[in-house]
Amino acid sequence: xRNSVEEEIYxxxxxKIQDYESIVGRSYIEELRMLGERLSEKVIQTINSTYxxxxxxxxxxxxxxxxxxxxxxxxxxxxxxxxxxxxxxxxFHNALHGKDEKISPEEFSLFLEINQRNLNELGFCGDIFFVxxxxxxxxxTKRNEIxxxxxxxxxxxxxxxNQEVWNFLRGFVLDxxxxxxxxxxxxxxxxxxxxxxxxxxxxLSDKNKELPSETIDSVLVKYGLSQDKxxxxxxxxxxxxxxxVGVIDAFERVKKNIDxxxxxxxxTASDDPESERVLSEVRERAAGNPDIHILLIPPGSDIEINxxxxxxxxxxxKSLKExxxxxxxxxLWKRKPVxxxxxxxxxxxxxxxxxxxxxxxxxxAVYGLxxxxxxxxxxxxxxxxxxxxxxxxxxITRQLRDYLLTFLSLDCPGDVVYL
Amino acid sequence: xxxxxxxxxxxxxxxxxPTLAFLACYVVGLWLRRVAYRAFDxxxxxxxxxxxxxxxxxxxxxxxxxxxxxxxxIAIHVSxxxxxxxxxxxxxxxSLFILSLMWVAVSLSEKLVKLYLPKLKxxxxxxxxxxxxxxxxxxxxxxxILLDIWGAxxxxxxxxxxxxxxxxxxxxxxxxxxxxxxxxxxxxxQIKVGDFIRLGSGEAGHVTSITWRNTQIKTLExxxxxxxxxxxxxxxxxxxxxxxxxxxxxxxxSTRLHLKxxxxxxxxxxxxxxxxxxxxxxxxVYYHTHHFLEEHHYLTPEPAxxxxxxxxxxxxxxxxxxRLASIDTFDFATIxxxxxxxxxxxxxxxxxxPAGGEAPEGGEFxxxxxKSIILPTPYVARDLREFAEVMKKITIDSIYFHIFxxxxxxxxxxxxxxxxxxxxxxxxxxxxxxxxxxxxxYTLESLRAKIVQLVEEHI
Numbered sequence: 110x111r112n113s114v115e116e117e118i119y120x121x122x123x124x125k126i127q128d129y130e131s132i133v134g135r136s137y138i139e140e141l142r143m144l145g146e147r148l149s150e151k152v153i154q155t156i157n158s159t160y161x162x163x164x165x166x167x168x169x170x171x172x173x174x175x176x177x178x179x180x181x182x183x184x185x186x187x188x189x190x191x192x193x194x195x196x197x198x199x200x201f202h203n204a205l206h207g208k209d210e211k212i213s214p215e216e217f218s219l220f221l222e223i224n225q226r227n228l229n230e231l232g233f234c235g236d237i238f239f240v241x242x243x244x245x246x247x248x249x250t251k252r253n254e255i256x257x258x259x260x261x262x263x264x265x266x267x268x269x270x271n272q273e274v275w276n277f278l279r280g281f282v283l284d285x286x287x288x289x290x291x292x293x294x295x296x297x298x299x300x301x302x303x304x305x306x307x308x309x310x311x312x313l314s315d316k317n318k319e320l321p322s323e324t325i326d327s328v329l330v331k332y333g334l335s336q337d338k339x340x341x342x343x344x345x346x347x348x349x350x351x352x353x354v355g356v357i358d359a360f361e362r363v364k365k366n367i368d369x370x371x372x373x374x375x376x377t378a379s380d381d382p383e384s385e386r387v388l389s390e391v392r393e394r395a396a397g398n399p400d401i402h403i404l405l406i407p408p409g410s411d412i413e414i415n416x417x418x419x420x421x422x423x424x425x426x427k428s429l430k431e432x433x434x435x436x437x438x439x440x441l442w443k444r445k446p447v448x449x450x451x452x453x454x455x456x457x458x459x460x461x462x463x464x465x466x467x468x469x470x471x472x473x474a475v476y477g478l479x480x481x482x483x484x485x486x487x488x489x490x491x492x493x494x495x496x497x498x499x500x501x502x503x504x505i506t507r508q509l510r511d512y513l514l515t516f517l518s519l520d521c522p523g524d525v526v527y528l
Numbered sequence: 529x530x531x532x533x534x535x536x537x538x539x540x541x542x543x544x545x546p547t548l549a550f551l552a553c554y555v556v557g558l559w560l561r562r563v564a565y566r567a568f569d570x571x572x573x574x575x576x577x578x579x580x581x582x583x584x585x586x587x588x589x590x591x592x593x594x595x596x597x598x599x600x601x602i603a604i605h606v607s608x609x610x611x612x613x614x615x616x617x618x619x620x621x622x623s624l625f626i627l628s629l630m631w632v633a634v635s636l637s638e639k640l641v642k643l644y645l646p647k648l649k650x651x652x653x654x655x656x657x658x659x660x661x662x663x664x665x666x667x668x669x670x671x672x673i674l675l676d677i678w679g680a681x682x683x684x685x686x687x688x689x690x691x692x693x694x695x696x697x698x699x700x701x702x703x704x705x706x707x708x709x710x711x712x713x714x715x716x717x718q719i720k721v722g723d724f725i726r727l728g729s730g731e732a733g734h735v736t737s738i739t740w741r742n743t744q745i746k747t748l749e750x751x752x753x754x755x756x757x758x759x760x761x762x763x764x765x766x767x768x769x770x771x772x773x774x775x776x777x778x779x780x781x782s783t784r785l786h787l788k789x790x791x792x793x794x795x796x797x798x799x800x801x802x803x804x805x806x807x808x809x810x811x812x813v814y815y816h817t818h819h820f821l822e823e824h825h826y827l828t829p830e831p832a833x834x835x836x837x838x839x840x841x842x843x844x845x846x847x848x849x850x851r852l853a854s855i856d857t858f859d860f861a862t863i864x865x866x867x868x869x870x871x872x873x874x875x876x877x878x879x880x881x882p883a884g885g886e887a888p889e890g891g892e893f894x895x896x897x898x899k900s901i902i903l904p905t906p907y908v909a910r911d912l913r914e915f916a917e918v919m920k921k922i923t924i925d926s927i928y929f930h931i932f933x934x935x936x937x938x939x940x941x942x943x944x945x946x947x948x949x950x951x952x953x954x955x956x957x958x959x960x961x962x963x964x965x966x967x968x969x970y971t972l973e974s975l976r977a978k979i980v981q982l983v984e985e986h987i
Binding site: 514 | 822893898905925
């Protein structure tokens, strides 16, 4: 039985599985249906901490209806927790990212207590339990009573985690049948099957769908951008880790020989007091250069982001650290040549010199920018390859297929499985 | 008695003229029938029309009846009967003539339909329907003429009939085009049962039946699809004709999907790379030497294996990178042999240059294992034409399975397609041509196109 929030999400989910046929081909969708048929007898219960807000909820809001359309009975539940509980899990999140967080024994107890309360209150009805991120990870403690197969989907970069928190979570993680990570670098040496399931973009969403040229032009006019100069664009929130100042440095070195403009577009996060400071530093650094445009884009402006990416000549993602960096896939999907740092999940999306250019610092970024702004044929070739690469590997249909295969593989050990 | 004789003597002319007129018509009828049927026989001999006997059988007797009726009509007309009697008798003669004509038309049409029905390659339903419509039309027209002869008002009946036809036309507006097009499709012999057809909309399959409304095809996935004949007429239709040589065993296409399983193992330098490489299972080597084919299937020439790329890009060692890249996967029948070759090349290099370099932070080599999930698709090929059609439809994962996976799975240095074409179709030349293709120098899409081209040229 769905609750009202879930019903609303289902209602808002406009995409039908057949809508993707024109993009990935009919046979691909047929294969998804075949996988769905093989799971039609199973009930899959997916559990996370929220229906709305955040990347996980956004992914599930797309994937759950698509799974249901394929005949797979996926039910979505969220755990309930107090503000204190979510403060603790936020600390866990930061600690897993490598931040030095101090977690008190009371906070660990609170985490366990809330998980225990949810164990009593949440109705467990699945054959497979698909648990997302650390918040509900301790639900596994009663797997012997509940039964079924358990999969933990970790959306967080745990390549260099705080050991205290990781060791605490590890005790629960080891009881799962499988774990899914977003990047190979997140994998740990564990006696549990670990699968690589990269995040993906939805080609039919406002952020990625095709746009008429009038819409793109109107966004350029709105932000006072020239349509005659080549445009270098970086889309990301204002964060030191996205290195916006480094992008300006690289741009100014290129600008000496090539007439072009730079657009740094993004938002500030309300839960990140640092972002306002970064924004003001970036504005100060760009002051006096009319070809550098710092655009503060309000949340939900997906069409505008889409238009800026489509209007770009070259797209950059010069992050110092990155989770997966799906903005790279968004740019590649739009056939744009991309220069991005070789961090996080970016090397999965960019095979250097084949689907884009990787860089390790400002020098590499300058070299790449010069190449792409002057050699249009090469830039177009990279852009076209990038589009094909995303089509094959980073669309939501591939992600959906990976999840279905993961569920199917739970009962089938071995390197080769015949279904 | 005497009065009768006297009356006959007085009026013999008034009797003789009608009698003579009647007899003259009868004689003329007999003579005309002989002349006309002889002429008809001569024409039939020339024309060799097989329906001639039916025409003769059906019309020979009525032909004489018509002259008898004509004679009677003229006799009555020239007789001394009162005008009112003449009119009634004349209408009766005309009515009998119309009834006879109707009988001949209906009878002849039925016999001709029976004669030609088995010879027409048209669907039976529309043919009999046409015969029924013709019969009803003859009867309706005949009744209208009869009513007109007897002075009954026919306009309201015609109006009712016209309205009925209009309503029927509206109700059957979708059926009528299908009916005519079905007949046209069949009579035109554009398609026949057993033909393999492809519609502009993409549907393709063997024609299993043609009715007056629909044409049914069996698709390559084994589904039955009903196509309205009106759709057939509106779309581009390619008819490939009858099935060609059928395989002794049909080829059922499978597909291979894979999950990337993380081992948690990683290498920071060449020593760690080669040490770990020796320990990992073949499925890890398989992944790092083959995943490019699917993930970067659009690139040609395809990038080298992961080991070569990592050594060049992360360690900056272009010399060893080149040596690893030059290892031709096509040369190895087993992953074990390929793995040994990779290890040998790295170890030979390390013997001369033990340092080998260190990857930057975040640039480590992560060992990933491929977990293959193989499942059958609904696509089946029973001959080469179906094979070519299926090849155009299946996913690149399916092509990958039958070409790349098969080489290593079967360890025969060939692929599933060549084996099926040789073993089940006996087309060794084509099988060899496909087997000789080096799949590693094509993108999966260009490989698909090349195989389809070879097969279509062969057909």
